Amino acid sequence: MRVGVLTGGGDCPGLNAVMRGVVRxxxxxxxxDFVGFRNGWRGPLTGDTMPLDISAVRGILPRGGTxxxxSRTNPFKEAxxxxxIKATLAKEEVDALITxxxxxxLGVATRLSGEFGIPCVGVPKTIDNDLSATDYTFGFDTAVGVATEAIDRLHTTAESHMRVLVVEVMGRHAGWIALHSGLAGGANVILIPEQRFxxxxxxxxxxxxxxxxxxxIVVIAEGAMPKDGQMVLKDGSTDSFGHVRLSGVGEWLAKEIERRTGKEARTTVLGHTQRGGTPSAFDxxxxxxxxxxxxxxxxxxxFGKMVALRGTDIVRVPIEEATAKLKTVDPALYAEAGVFFG
Amino acid sequence: MRVGVLTGGGDCPGLNAVMRGVVRxxxxxxxxDFVGFRNGWRGPLTGDTMPLDISAVRGILPRGGTxxxxSRTNPFKEAxxxxxIKATLAKEEVDALITxxxxxxLGVATRLSGEFGIPCVGVPKTIDNDLSATDYTFGFDTAVGVATEAIDRLHTTAESHMRVLVVEVMGRHAGWIALHSGLAGGANVILIPEQRFxxxxxxxxxxxxxxxxxxxIVVIAEGAMPKDGQMVLKDGSTDSFGHVRLSGVGEWLAKEIERRTGKEARTTVLGHTQRGGTPSAFDxxxxxxxxxxxxxxxxxxxFGKMVALRGTDIVRVPIEEATAKLKTVDPALYAEAGVFFG
Amino acid sequence: MRVGVLTGGGDCPGLNAVMRGVVRxxxxxxxxDFVGFRNGWRGPLTGDTMPLDISAVRGILPRGGTxxxxSRTNPFKEAxxxxxIKATLAKEEVDALITxxxxxxLGVATRLSGEFGIPCVGVPKTIDNDLSATDYTFGFDTAVGVATEAIDRLHTTAESHMRVLVVEVMGRHAGWIALHSGLAGGANVILIPEQRFxxxxxxxxxxxxxxxxxxxIVVIAEGAMPKDGQMVLKDGSTDSFGHVRLSGVGEWLAKEIERRTGKEARTTVLGHTQRGGTPSAFDxxxxxxxxxxxxxxxxxxxFGKMVALRGTDIVRVPIEEATAKLKTVDPALYAEAGVFFG
Amino acid sequence: MRVGVLTGGGDCPGLNAVMRGVVRxxxxxxxxDFVGFRNGWRGPLTGDTMPLDISAVRGILPRGGTxxxxSRTNPFKEAxxxxxIKATLAKEEVDALITxxxxxxLGVATRLSGEFGIPCVGVPKTIDNDLSATDYTFGFDTAVGVATEAIDRLHTTAESHMRVLVVEVMGRHAGWIALHSGLAGGANVILIPEQRFxxxxxxxxxxxxxxxxxxxIVVIAEGAMPKDGQMVLKDGSTDSFGHVRLSGVGEWLAKEIERRTGKEARTTVLGHTQRGGTPSAFDxxxxxxxxxxxxxxxxxxxFGKMVALRGTDIVRVPIEEATAKLKTVDPALYAEAGVFFG
Structure with a gap:
């Protein structure tokens, strides 16, 4: 039996730990036997491989990245x-693929598995924790930890000075990182993409x-949006020097708060620090x-299954179950956090 | 409605966070309204109280301790x-007690609730994660994090020198901290109380x-025991200066390893550092x-119920369900970890 | 003897530790005896005081803030x-003032001490480490640690993806934080205010x-500036929605890099996280x-003196020595770091 | 020019960072050109080498160990x-040796340089900070940070329970780690080898x-000793099972405190966690x-020189200056800390 392994999409602490578990x-x-495909689906597309034996996975458990x-290459968009992919798998004599x-x-794996008979097993990965069918994805706890530590540090500044502190965290479509780090950090306002503020x-x-x-302290997910008529500068507009501007919603909100309340506001944008570095013990x-x-x-x-966390158990679910629907923050859960606002 | 709150037993990061949630x-x-009883069951026994309003719980979220x-006072062992207790509750006009x-x-709360009609709600707390009926208890993730960070640091020493490094972690009756930190830290041997080594x-x-x-790197729970005939020096014996000795099993094992393998071995005893300090974001x-x-x-x-974690939901279960049986490490789970031994 | 204490200017981890040392x-x-004046020079101006005895300073050693x-109140700008100030000091029977x-x-302390005979002793404080006459100021090591940890986390993302990562750190007039964290974090470019890039x-x-x-990974001090003709959007301009924009130089540089190299670039703005939270052991x-x-x-x-660090010794120097000249990064030291660029 | 590099003695965070600086x-x-000799002086003794070019030192800056x-091999004790060594250096065409x-x-380097004409440059390394001629050695700040974080965590336990907490830290002959971490952690007693307690x-x-x-909270260096007549069980004695016992002074002191004060006492032995893991930003x-x-x-x-830190400058001093005399804690400095005892 020879098994191929690939990692796709954005960075996420824990990718290496998965591989180590698989290979050991x-x-x-x-x-x-194992073979690693480089750079997501680009690896099997182009035949770009690397050896993946026990010595290759030694020492990688605590290392972030992969x-x-x-890559974000999608084989269905490639001629x-x-x-x-089938040719590469045949040439490499790969009997199964862990994606x-x-x-x-995982969407690609679902189709390759279901429509084209390529035997795939999926492992869910998203820093944003927005995949259905699993209680948590690895990387999320690390991201929440980084954001919480940042909020902790801001508290002392907030106590000593009279400034509003806005922290922009990851979460384009789901507010899990904002909700968890906001609760854990004792934020006074938490804003998430699921509910326009x-x-x-x-x-x-x-x-x-x-x-x-x-x-x-205001924690805002990067994908949070104000209500209609309270617009935020969009990506793609240009400033007076002709540069295309990507205006973070955090910075925009800080400006709005200053304008409306007359208080000073400062922004922290944690960016990729949330998805790099060593994974937490949980992850x-x-x-x-x-x-x-x-x-x-x-x-x-x-095959055609994905591993998932349910309580403290690891179970298997059809891959498409995980990708059919984005797991967003339940309004009741968000409301529960509201007791700490203000 | 006036609610009393008390915290009993050993230290555990997150106790203050619970109280803040309750009071807010x-x-x-x-x-x-709320009233705090000091020092576990000793508070309602002796009428020792403190105010517990919103200002009292401000800023305590990130603080360890309580x-x-x-205290470990048990009212059923007091004349x-x-x-x-009933007299104190009456005097303080307390309608319900959160323990x-x-x-x-919680065992006391069960009896007070069931046999004596005192309206109790329980919140489970154990650093060791050994309470049934809840997936996790707070404090456990923090302890695992502290132990994992220590193991991480030992790895570089282990790579540079040829010494066996023994880490003794908490866990008198259950090996959860040893298992999780050993897995997360990439230990080469994990020893737990559930299975004599x-x-x-x-x-x-x-x-x-x-x-x-x-x-x-060897991770050993403080309650782990060697097989019969491979004895460990017990508490209560005396050394040649007449001092009573408490010999940690970690130190004992390091000595045994030195004697049997001829390699040098060094011990780290994390002790109370695992149960102090700021709680992790998860906790x-x-x-x-x-x-x-x-x-x-x-x-x-x-009343007579305890809150518990099931997956990502908080549910209520009868308090006695949690205390009836110690939650120990499943042999299958321990076996799963064995792939990393050696 | 009765001594007044005040803290002025921006937040800095270690302020509480100084007070604890003084009072103990x-x-x-x-x-x-001691009396605390609240909110910098505003305290003695308005007579706003708080008790400052041993119980007041208990437990504050690890706490950031003050x-x-x-405040930034300057008594020479107040009617x-x-x-x-003299009236308050007389009323409070203060014999000496620790600022x-x-x-x-410290500039105010110099004048009050020299021109007006108020007995002041200074303690230097700046997160930016830009005060002359002392090897280091407290708070700087903490800020460098926070920035270095952020850079560490970005490395794994940088390895897994092909994005330029720009980190904007504090330092309006001096590049010490950028230089030290850039060196410690293994940055590939370090940009400081002392030298236009x-x-x-x-x-x-x-x-x-x-x-x-x-x-x-590019580390850039917030006060770093490109050469003439490579302009950065200034505070005070307005975007197309009429909002006044404060464009951080980090974000600007990321955009420029994208435009010139065709590579994606992402920005992290650490902001006030660098000056909040618990001080490092060194601080x-x-x-x-x-x-x-x-x-x-x-x-x-x-009086009229300031404490300062020289090697491992604490010495006293005239306060004006520290404030006469900004301590900027020596060009030779910056050149030394250049071996790691690219 | 071809330069050999070796690292000798105990583990210390920062060794890899030195090499990276040298090679870059x-x-x-x-x-x-560079060549690495493996395992301290054993490398040049046996001709055990490894390549040491820019790709070999890539990514090693944040990694502990070497x-x-x-090794602790001493060529003057080898036939x-x-x-x-001279033969190996000739064979490898090494023109200079960085030790x-x-x-x-460094003592070996001094003799090889002075008596045998081997061109050596020294870099001082000791976790204990006990080398003369340099303000600090790398690794020390990391060790102090690890110990301080442990003490921080113990504080909350100390506040919640009424137990004495004893922390044993490194320092066989000098109390620098105990003094700095004890001061930074707010310990109530600090015991160092320089002064019998x-x-x-x-x-x-x-x-x-x-x-x-x-x-x-009591911080005690592993080399601290009680006054005569207050003996501590020595290495080499045997317990009742015939095992040779190494009794840590921390555990001994905890027992003595229990015996004399009637209070419970618990011990934490940080061991090698202090000398492993990623170096601090300062280091x-x-x-x-x-x-x-x-x-x-x-x-x-x-040649025959060692680099050293003086204030913020790196200077060169004769190697023998550093090794002639152990740098112990000045009694005045220890007395200064005494204000926090009790």
């Missing part, structure tokens, strides 16, 4: 994509907070177990 | 204990590891949600 | 400022880095020793 | 040691601390600069 158990317990590299990735990567209400919370003698544990169970699925010939 | 929601949404203090604690504290096998793993050019989130749901149970008059 | 030694060894609050602050706060050269370093298969040690030596200077009647 | 500058600016390995190590390693006085401080309602900066200046010394032909 597959080699030691089942006697399988030793295989990644002759499926045929080229570690998010919505796009009213700048006036935000300023009301800010004023309320100042009245208890502390400056407010290493989850990613390792995903790896161990993914190779079990291969051994069982249980 | 109870005050703001339900208009309740602002109420704690006239139940009557004295945050482990097996012992064979020193010869441990030394076999150690020799195997040295053959791949690295020194081994703050879990503890906060436990607090929010505990006060909801009070509002619903749902 | 002053009370226990010299039998002095329990006294701070009748000096007279009002903890940066260039502005050439965007073309920056892009050259970026291209060179890509050739060794890794994406580059706590330095701040504590500054406090111990400041009260010694009071005891010696050595 | 030596290659890029001076066009030198990619060259280390024919000097001749064998990174502590007292022992009186257990009765320690218990006095402990009782005093309990009177202000908090439990005490990376210091180690990098040591590397850059060591290769400059080679270029200048300035």
């Amino acid at each position: 158990k597959g080699t030691q317990e089942y006697g399988y 030793i295989l590299g990644s 002759d994509g499926v045929r080229r 570690i990735g998010g919505e796009d990567t 009213d700048v006036g209400q935000v300023c009301g919370w800010i004023d309320a907070r100042f009245k208890v003698r502390y400056a407010p 290493r544990w989850l990613a390792t177990r995903f790896g161990l169970h993914a190779i079990d699925a291969v051994r069982d010939g249980d | 929601k109870g005050t703001q949404e339900y208009g309740y 602002i109420l203090g704690s 006239d204990g139940v009557r004295r 945050i604690g482990g097996e012992d504290t 064979d020193v010869g096998q441990v030394c076999g793993w150690i020799d195997a590891r040295f053959k791949v050019r690295y020194a081994p 703050r989130w879990l503890a906060t949600r436990f607090g929010l749901h505990a006060i909801d149970a009070v509002r619903d008059g749902d | 030694k002053g009370t226990q060894e010299y039998g002095y 329990i006294l609050g701070s 009748d400022g000096v007279r009002r 903890i602050g940066g260039e502005d706060t 050439d965007v073309g050269q920056v892009c050259g370093w970026i291209d060179a880095r890509f050739k060794v298969r890794y994406a580059p 706590r040690w330095l701040a504590t020793r500054f406090g111990l030596h400041a009260i010694d200077a009071v005891r010696d009647g050595d | 500058k030596g290659t890029q600016e001076y066009g030198y 990619i060259l390995g280390s 024919d040691g000097v001749r064998r 990174i190590g502590g007292e022992d390693t 009186d257990v009765g006085q320690v218990c006095g401080w402990i009782d005093a601390r309990f009177k202000v309602r908090y439990a005490p 990376r900066w210091l180690a990098t600069r040591f590397g850059l200046h060591a290769i400059d010394a080679v270029r200048d032909g300035d």
Whole structure:
């Protein structure tokens, strides 16, 4: 048995831990061989491989990123994509493919598995935690930890000075990182993409907070949007020097708060620091177990499935279940957090 | 409505976060008053109270320990204990009691609730994660994080020198901290109380590891025990200066390894560092949600219940369900980790 | 003897540690009393005080911010400022004043001490490390640590993806934080206010880095400026929606890099996270020793002086020595770092 | 020009950073070649080498340990040691040797340089910071940081429970780590090897601390010793099972405190966690600069010298200056810390 492995999509702490779990158990317990495909689907498309044995995965558990590299290449958008992948798999004598990735990567695996008979097992990956069918994805806990530590640091500044502090965190379509880090960090306002916010209400919370003698901390997901008519400068417009501007919503909100409340506001944009670096202990544990169970699925010939976390158990679900619907923040959960606003 | 709150048993990061959740929601949404009882069950026994309003819980979210203090006092072992507690509750006009604690504290709450009609709601707390009926308890993730970071640091020493490094972590009756931190840290041997270990096998793993050019890291729970006939020096014996000795199993194992393999071994005993300090983001989130749901149970008059985590949901279960049986590491889960041994 | 204490200017981890050192030694060894003035020079101007005894400083060593609050109030810009300060000091029976602050706060202390006979001892404070006469100021090591950890995290993303990562750190007039964190983090380009940068050269370093298969990390101080003709959007301009824009130089540079190299670039703006939170061990040690030596200077009647670090010793220097000249990065030191560029 | 590099003695975060500085500058600016000798002096003794070019040092800046390995081998204790080293250097065509190590390693370098004409440049290394002629050695700041974080965590436990917490830190002959981490962590007692402690006085401080309602934290260097007649169980004695016992002074002291004060005491032994893992930002900066200046010394032909930190400058001093005398804690500095005892 020879198993191919690839990682696709954005960076996420824990990718290497998955691979280590796959290769250690597959080699030691089942006697399988492995081959790594470089840079997501580009690897099997172009035949770009690297050796993936026990020595290759030694020491990678605590390392962020992916030793295989990644890409957003979609074989269905490439000429002759499926045929080229099949050719590579045949040439490399690969009997099964473990694909570690998010919505796009797993979507491709679903089709390759279902429509074209390529035996795929999926491992879900998204820093944003927005995949259905799994309680958590690895990388999310790390991102929340980085954001929470940043909010912790801002608290002392907020106490000593009378400035509004706005923290922009990841989350284009789902507010999980904002919600969890905002709750864990004791933020006074949390804004998520699932619910358009009213700048006036935000300023009301800010004023309320100042009245208890502390400056407010506002956590905002990068994908959060104000209500209609409270516009934010969009990507693609140009400034007076002709540069195309990507205006972060955090910076925009800080400006709006200054304009409306008369208080100073400062912005922190955590950016890629949330998705780099060593995974948290939780993420290493989850990613390792995903790896161990993914190779079990291969051994069982249980293709077209994805490993998932349910409570403390790792289970298998059809890949399409995970990708059919974005897992967004439940309004009731968001409302629950509202007791800490203001 | 006036609600009493107490924290019992050992220290655990997240206790303050629970109280903050209880008081914020109870005050703001339900208009309740609160009173804090100091030092676990000793508080209601002796009438030792402190104010517990919103200003009292401000800023405590990231702080370890408990602002109420704690103790291991058991009212059923005190003369006239139940009557004295009832008298205090009557005097303080307390309508319900939120008890945050482990097996012992919750066991008392079960009896007070069931046999004596005192309306109690429980919040489970144990650093060791060994309470049934909840997927996780707060504090556990923090402890695993501290232990994992220590193991991470030991790896570089293990690579540069040829020494066996033994790390003793918490876990008297259950090996959850050892298992999770050992997996997350990439330990080469993990020893837990649930399964007596064979020193010869441990030394076999150690020799195997040295053959791949690295020194081994052994994670051992404080309650792990060697097989019969491989004795460990017990608490209560005396050394040649007449001092009573408490010999940690980690130090004992390091000595045994040195004697049997001829390799140098060094011990790290993390001790109380695992249960102190700021809670991890996960533990703050879990503890906060436990607090929010505990006060909801009070509002619903749902006494004799404990809040618990199931997947990503907070549910209520009878308190006795949690305390009836210790949650130990499943042998299958321990076996799963074995692929990384040696 | 009764001693007043105030903290002025921007937030800086270690302020509380200084106060604790002052009060512990002053009370226990010299039998002095203390009074805290709130919010920088505004405290003695308006008579706003708080008690500052041993119990007030208990537990504040690891806490960022300042329990006294701070402000940028300058008594020389207030009507009748000096007279009002003198009146407060007389009313409070203060014999000496310990002023903890940066260039502005210490500048006021210099004049009050020299021209108006108010007995002041200074403690230097600047996150930017740009005060002359002291090797380091507390808070700087903490800021460098926060920035370095962020850069560490970005490395794995840089390795996995082919994006330029720009990190904007503090430093309006001096590049110490950028230089130290850039060196410690292994940045590929470091840009400081002391030397105008050439965007073309920056892009050259970026291209060179890509050739060794890794994406580059650019650390830029907020006060760094491109050469003439390579303009950056200034504060005060307005965007197409009429909002006043504050364009960070980091974001501007990322856009320029994208435009010139055709590579994607992403920005992280650490903002106030660099000046909040618990001080590093080094900063706590330095701040504590500054406090111990400041009260010694009071005891010696050595006014108009400031404590300073020279090697491993704490010495006293005239306050004006520290404020006369900004300590900027030596061109030779910046050139030394250049070996790592590209 | 071809330069050999070796690392000797115990593990220390920053060793890799030194090498990276040496190789980057030596290659890029001076066009030198490098060869790494494995495992300290054993490398040149046995001819065990590894390539050391720019690609070999890529990515090693944040990594603890040493990619060259280390040992405590002393060529003057090996038969024919000097001749064998000379033979290896001749065979490898090495023109100069950069030796990174502590007292022992540098002592060998001094003799090889002075008596046998082997051109050596030294880089001082000791986690304990006990080398004369340099303000600090790299690795020390990291160790102090690890110990301080552990003490921070213990504080919350100390506040919640009434237990004495003893932390044993590194420092066999000098108390720098204990002094700095004890001061930074707010310990109530600090015990160092330079001054024998009186257990009765320690218990006095402990009782005093309990009177202000908090439990005490005692930081003790592993080499600290009680006064005569207050003996500690020595290495080499045997317990009742015939095992040779190494009794840590921390555990011994905890037992003594329990016996004398009647309070419970718990011990944390940080062990090798203090010398492993990623170096702090300060240590990376210091180690990098040591590397850059060591290769400059080679270029200048300035052999028999060691780089050293003086204030913020890197200077060169004769190697024997550093090794002639252990740098111990000045009694005045220790007395200064005493204001926080009790």
